Amino acid sequence: MNKEQVLGVVRHILTFAGGIVVSKGLLDETTMTAVVGAVITIGGALWSILAPEKAAT
Numbered sequence: 001m002n003k004e005q006v007l008g009v010v011r012h013i014l015t016f017a018g019g020i021v022v023s024k025g026l027l028d029e030t031t032m033t034a035v036v037g038a039v040i041t042i043g044g045a046l047w048s049i050l051a052p053e054k055a056a057t
Contacts, residue, residue: 003047011040 001009018032027035 003044003051007040007044007047010043011036014039 014036018027018036021027022029022032
């Protein structure tokens with residue numbers, strides 16, 4: 001799987017989990033959207049830094 005596919009799957013999992021958290025009233029929708037966005041951004045940045053194809057060059 002490439003980076004876009006993995007991040008897409010992670011985004012869907014986080015969105016699903018976020019829906020559960022919001023429905024239980026633990027967080028509001030705006031905060032959950034920000035959390036999911038932050039996790040995806042940090043994950044993408046880390047993947048770009050640690051990517052094996054960059055290490056090979």
